[in-house]
Amino acid sequence: MKPVKVGICGLGTVGGGTFNVLQRNAEEIARRAGRGIEVAQIATRTPKPQFQTTGIAITNDVFEVATNPEIDIVIELMGGYTVARELVLKAIENGKHVVTANKALIAVHGNEIFAKAREKGVIVAFEAAVAGGIPVIKAIREGLSANRINWVAGIINGTGNFILTEMREKGRTFEDVLAEAQALGYAEADPTFDVEGIDAAHKLTILASIAFGIPLQFDKAYTEGITKLTTADVNYAEALGYRIKHLGVARSTAAGIELRVHPTLIPADRLIANVNGVMNAVMVNGDAAGSTLFYGAGAGMEPTASSVIADLVDVVRAMTSDPENRVPHLAFQPDSLSAHPILPIEACESAYYLRIQAKDHPGVLAQVASILSERGINIESIMQKEVEEHDGLVPMILLTHRVLEQHMNDAITALEALAGVVGPVVRIRVEHLN
Ligand SMILES: NC(=O)C1=CN([C@@H]2O[C@H](COP(=O)(O)OP(=O)(O)OC[C@H]3O[C@@H](n4cnc5c(N)ncnc54)[C@H](O)[C@@H]3O)[C@@H](O)[C@H]2O)C=CC1
Numbered sequence: 001m002k003p004v005k006v007g008i009c010g011l012g013t014v015g016g017g018t019f020n021v022l023q024r025n026a027e028e029i030a031r032r033a034g035r036g037i038e039v040a041q042i043a044t045r046t047p048k049p050q051f052q053t054t055g056i057a058i059t060n061d062v063f064e065v066a067t068n069p070e071i072d073i074v075i076e077l078m079g080g081y082t083v084a085r086e087l088v089l090k091a092i093e094n095g096k097h098v099v100t101a102n103k104a105l106i107a108v109h110g111n112e113i114f115a116k117a118r119e120k121g122v123i124v125a126f127e128a129a130v131a132g133g134i135p136v137i138k139a140i141r142e143g144l145s146a147n148r149i150n151w152v153a154g155i156i157n158g159t160g161n162f163i164l165t166e167m168r169e170k171g172r173t174f175e176d177v178l179a180e181a182q183a184l185g186y187a188e189a190d191p192t193f194d195v196e197g198i199d200a201a202h203k204l205t206i207l208a209s210i211a212f213g214i215p216l217q218f219d220k221a222y223t224e225g226i227t228k229l230t231t232a233d234v235n236y237a238e239a240l241g242y243r244i245k246h247l248g249v250a251r252s253t254a255a256g257i258e259l260r261v262h263p264t265l266i267p268a269d270r271l272i273a274n275v276n277g278v279m280n281a282v283m284v285n286g287d288a289a290g291s292t293l294f295y296g297a298g299a300g301m302e303p304t305a306s307s308v309i310a311d312l313v314d315v316v317r318a319m320t321s322d323p324e325n326r327v328p329h330l331a332f333q334p335d336s337l338s339a340h341p342i343l344p345i346e347a348c349e350s351a352y353y354l355r356i357q358a359k360d361h362p363g364v365l366a367q368v369a370s371i372l373s374e375r376g377i378n379i380e381s382i383m384q385k386e387v388e389e390h391d392g393l394v395p396m397i398l399l400t401h402r403v404l405e406q407h408m409n410d411a412i413t414a415l416e417a418l419a420g421v422v423g424p425v426v427r428i429r430v431e432h433l434n
């Protein structure tokens with residue numbers, strides 16, 4: 001059988017990795033796909049002499065790839081929202097299947113893109129968009145399709161986890177580790193997407209859709225990054241038996257779906273609390289399977305290429321099948337998506353770590369305890385440190401039971417108004433992931 005012809009748009013970290021692995025493992029890949037996969041065209045803005053591209057058409061216009069009649073599958077590896085959206089829609093319009101690693105594109109424009117793809121009977125595959133080399137889209141969409149999924153929780157940004165790990169283990173500075181993550185090709189073109197939680201929120205949005213069968217709703221995700229974390233809180237968390245990780249949590253409740261990314265204390269003995277460096281891990285809790293954990297490299301050239309090419313192989317196997325009988329893009333049949341609402345953060349529930357800077361006066365602890373108990377917030381443990389010499393304040397660290405965020409907001413306002421409390425109260429959510 002003649003090889004399938006593909007076009008690669010963007011020859012950066014992931015594009016380069018995809019090109020290399022496609023060449024190196026061509027034979028293995030063809031044995032799996034049933035046909036060879038030939039790179040017929042590459043769109044790149046700058047020449048890339050490090051790649052052996054003799055015999056391959058090179059262009060700097062990505063739309064040439066989308067309209068090239070020779071090409072069956074367009075691989076979008078440029079990133080960004082605007083040109084990528086236009087390119088993917090153009091490729092679909094021209095009857096081409098699409099493979100993309102672009103989570104921003106899928107989280108924000110996925111509903112439109114999938115609708116168009118259905119209309120045209122083509123596949124849009126996006127395994128590389130979530131958790132790099134971990135085949136977690138496939139695991140949830142196909143491997144767990146018997147389950148009513150209760151929650152998904154994941155470390156889903158490699159750059160952020162790399163930064164937190166290097167800072168904690170080697171005492172390196174935030175800026176220094178971020179620069180290394182950029183040099184290694186882990187970070188987004190705009191690294192604020194990594195450190196402010198936007199990239200993780202894109203990925204969580206996608207995971208929630210395929211776990212719960214809801215449309216993609218990135219605009220409703222609650223997003224908090226790692227830039228405000230302090231070494232003091234990392235150390236206090238350790239003393240209490242926890243690790244701080246940047247976690248995405250999507251939970252289905254009777255009232256609606258929680259969709260939130262933020263720094264989170266996790267008990268140190270949980271497997272996911274020990275996922276370090278650029279590694280990612282996604283925990284999925286289903287009513288039948290219980291908890292499953294998927295672990296692997298969350299970013300990087302070849303791990304991400306692994307997912308891009310797995311999608312390519314899937315597309316090649318399925319491209320001659322009846323479009324009605326393919327795995328639905330968002331796991332559930334498009335006419336069965338649910339309107340279960342996404343909850344605002346105030347209506348989400350979690351346990352909390354609080355750090356209160358108190359004046360060294362008797363009675364502050366009793367006032368703190370009464371503010372919390374008046375709002376039905378139970379204290380799980382309290383750790384009170386020595387008076388700090390530089391400011392004469394006493395750090396008071398509390399862990400609470402689970403409570404609605406709006407009650408915690410109200411309690412924090414009251415705590416900050418106490419004469420014996422100085423400055424803002426630090427709050428970090430706690431998840432036990434049972
Ligand atoms: N780097 C990683 O580890 C991972 C990246 N991703 C996603 O993969 C995509 C690509 O990321 P990277 O390879 O890291 O980025 P990159 O910046 O290394 O590569 C993107 C390439 O696309 C080219 N490009 C951009 N717009 C273009 C245009 N209009 N015409 C022609 N070329 C164009 C750029 O010049 C660059 O060479 C992004 O959506 C990213 O979020 C997903 C998983 C992991």
Ligand SMILES: N[C@@H](CC=O)C(=O)O
Binds near residue numbers: 131132156158160299
């Ligand atoms: N910038 C992302 C790349 C992979 O998705 C990350 O660091 O996780």
Ligand code: NA
Binds near residue numbers: 133
């Ligand atoms: Na993946």
